[in-house]
Amino acid sequence: MLTPLMRLRPSLPATLPAVRTAHAADRSAFVVRAVLALMLPLALVLVGCRHHDFPTYPANYREYLYVANSGSNTVSAIDVVHLRLDREVSVGIHPLAILAAHQHPEVYVLNSGDTANRYAAGSLSILNAIHQQVTATLPAGRAPHAFALDPQDRFAYVASSGNSSLLVLDLLHHRIAAELPLHTVPDQVAVAPDGRSVLVSSAAAGSLLVFDADPVAMRWTIRARFGGCPGADSLAILPDSSKAFVACSGGHQIMAIQLAWQADPNLGRTDTRKDALEALLNVGQSPAWLALKPDGGELFVSNTGSNSISEVVTSSDDVGGSYLIGSAPGFGIVSADNALLYESSLQSQQIAVYGIDDGRRLGAIHVGDGPDRMAFSADGHLLFAIDRRSGDVAAVRTDTRSLFTLFSVGRDPIAIADKSFLIP
Numbered sequence: 046m047l048t049p050l051m052r053l054r055p056s057l058p059a060t061l062p063a064v065r066t067a068h069a070a071d072r073s074a075f076v077v078r079a080v081l082a083l084m085l086p087l088a089l090v091l092v093g094c095r096h097h098d099f100p101t102y103p104a105n106y107r108e109y110l111y112v113a114n115s116g117s118n119t120v121s122a123i124d125v126v127h128l129r130l131d132r133e134v135s136v137g138i139h140p141l142a143i144l145a146a147h148q149h150p151e152v153y154v155l156n157s158g159d160t161a162n163r164y165a166a167g168s169l170s171i172l173n174a175i176h177q178q179v180t181a182t183l184p185a186g187r188a189p190h191a192f193a194l195d196p197q198d199r200f201a202y203v204a205s206s207g208n209s210s211l212l213v214l215d216l217l218h219h220r221i222a223a224e225l226p227l228h229t230v231p232d233q234v235a236v237a238p239d240g241r242s243v244l245v246s247s248a249a250a251g252s253l254l255v256f257d258a259d260p261v262a263m264r265w266t267i268r269a270r271f272g273g274c275p276g277a278d279s280l281a282i283l284p285d286s287s288k289a290f291v292a293c294s295g296g297h298q299i300m301a302i303q304l305a306w307q308a309d310p311n312l313g314r315t316d317t318r319k320d321a322l323e324a325l326l327n328v329g330q331s332p333a334w335l336a337l338k339p340d341g342g343e344l345f346v347s348n349t350g351s352n353s354i355s356e357v358v359t360s361s362d363d364v365g366g367s368y369l370i371g372s373a374p375g376f377g378i379v380s381a382d383n384a385l386l387y388e389s390s391l392q393s394q395q396i397a398v399y400g401i402d403d404g405r406r407l408g409a410i411h412v413g414d415g416p417d418r419m420a421f422s423a424d425g426h427l428l429f430a431i432d433r434r435s436g437d438v439a440a441v442r443t444d445t446r447s448l449f450t451l452f453s454v455g456r457d458p459i460a461i462a463d464k465s466f467l468i469p
Contacts, residue, residue: 105469106465106466107466107467108124108126108423109123109124109131109177109463109465110420110429110463111123111145111152111461111462111464112431112438112460112461113141113142113154113458113459113460113461114455114456114459115139115140115141115457115458115459117133118137119135119136119455120133120136120140120154120455121452121454122177123452125422125423125465133454133455134172134179135179136156136179137167137182138156138159139156139158139159140154140157141155141156141190141460142154142460143462144192145462145464146194146198147194148197150173150174150175150464151172152174152462152464153169153192154172155168155185155191156168156189157190158187158189162188163187163206163207164188164207167184167186167189169183169184171219175466175468183219183221184221186207186212187207188205188206189203189204189207190204190231190232191234192204192234193234193236194236195236196236196238197240199216199217199260200213200260203234204233204245205231209226209228209231210231211224211225211227211231211234211243211245212225213225213265223265225267227245229249230247230249231245231247232248232278233245233278233279235282235289236282237289237304238282238284238286239286241259241286241306242255242256244289246274246277246278246279246280246291247277248295250272250277251272251273251276251277252270252271252277253270253277254267254269255269255270255271255304256268268305268320269319269320271291271322273300274293276293276294276296276331277291277294277300278333279291279332279335280335281336281344283341284341285341286304286306287303287304287306288301288359289304290302290335290344290357290359292334293325293332294349295331296330297328297329297330298327298332299328299332299357300322300324300326301323301325302321302322303322303323304320305319305320306318324362326357326364327364328357328364329348329354330349330350331348331350332348333347334376335347336376336378336386337379338401339381339383340383342359342383343359344356344357345357345379345386347374347376347388348374349374352369352370352371352373352374353370353374354368354374354377354386354388355367356404366404369406370399370406371397372392373390373391373392373393374388374389375390376388377389378420378421383401384400384401385400385401385407386398386399387399389417389418389430391416391433391434393416394411394412394413394414394415395409395412396410396416396419396430397409398410410448411448412432412439412441412451413432413434413437414433415432415433415434416430416439417430417431417432418460419461420461421463422463423465427442428440429441429461429463431458432458433458436454436456436458438451438454438461
């Protein structure tokens with residue numbers, strides 16, 4: 046930090062006299078000491094706030110933000126440590142979803158194939174995050190729409206709209222482990238944190254299917270089916286795997302579902318219970334996305350049709366209230382400290398900020414055109430947002446809630462995931 050400050054030291058003449066007086070030497074030394082005395086406190090302040098502004102990482106730490114570019118059939122890897130675009134990696138045709146492994150330095154990219162053909166073959170690209178290379182490509186059915194990972198990164202569950210089925214991909218052996226018929230077109234998939242429940246929503250059927258998963262026995266069976274949820278789409282599951290919520294985007298409600306479990310004293314479960322509909326909760330018009338607080342205590346519903354968010358208390362299924370947030374909110378994400386909700390809208394150039402404890406809109410952050418999907422950096426000091434209309438990624442500083450920089454990525458960025466790991 047002192048190197049640039051030393052440039053303020055008085056420059057010496059190119060040719061020095063053979064003899065310098067003691068007075069001149071003392072005066073020069075005094076000036077140097079005075080400059081250093083004035084500037085050193087500033088240098089110490091800058092060093093002291095370095096971790097606050099730009100975190101310090103160990104030498105073997107790596108973190109990348111991965112962006113699926115559906116228009117260029119690539120994934121952009123942004124180096125979060127050095128805040129620069131690292132490279133673009135070619136994947137399959139029309140990547141539309143991306144997830145980072147929970148436990149391994151891998152990233153999975155779902156490619157839907159030719160979008161003009163509902164029966165086009167899709168694929169799942171497995172990207173090694175250490176070497177930034179695709180190491181395997183698995184078949185993913187026809188026109189896959191969404192996917193989810195189990196907690197151990199052993200299986201990927203793929204919603205195949207062309208096959209009207211749920212594919213179970215064995216990520217360890219790189220093969221299809223099972224194909225489960227749905228008899229309807231699936232939309233979203235979610236896996237409970239305990240790995241025992243797999244949920245599939247269907248907007249066309251207005252329904253939710255719950256599968257019982259037994260990964261050890263390699264067995265998956267339909268456990269329950271719930272209808273009456275027009276436009277069933279976005280899913281959220283509580284951290285203890287006890288309850289799920291489904292957004293009925295074709296109306297103005299969300300569905301609360303009690304998930305089955307077996308008695309297990311080790312998990313604090315003394316009873317055995319079945320899947321059951323708990324409630325249909327009235328929220329705003331066209332609920333498009335469900336954002337759960339990390340602690341699971343509250344759920345926030347992005348109501349696209351009414352320009353609002355609804356706040357749901359998950360333990361009691363009470364709708365605490367609805368609040369105007371901005372034009373057509375479509376995606377929400379909650380900070381790790383459960384304090385702030387960030388809401389994006391394709392119809393704006395801003396990300397709205399809602400204070401959960403305050404119960405009010407705190408302002409907005411100007412980013413690029415058409416902000417959509419978002420992700421936090423591992424330590425939460427940055428929030429990244431895809432700007433669909435301007436085709437870039439915005440990096441927002443969460444401490445000041447201001448735009449830090451923009452990254453140019455591939456054509457039509459559509460999905461985003463952050464992955465951090467240590468090099469062995």
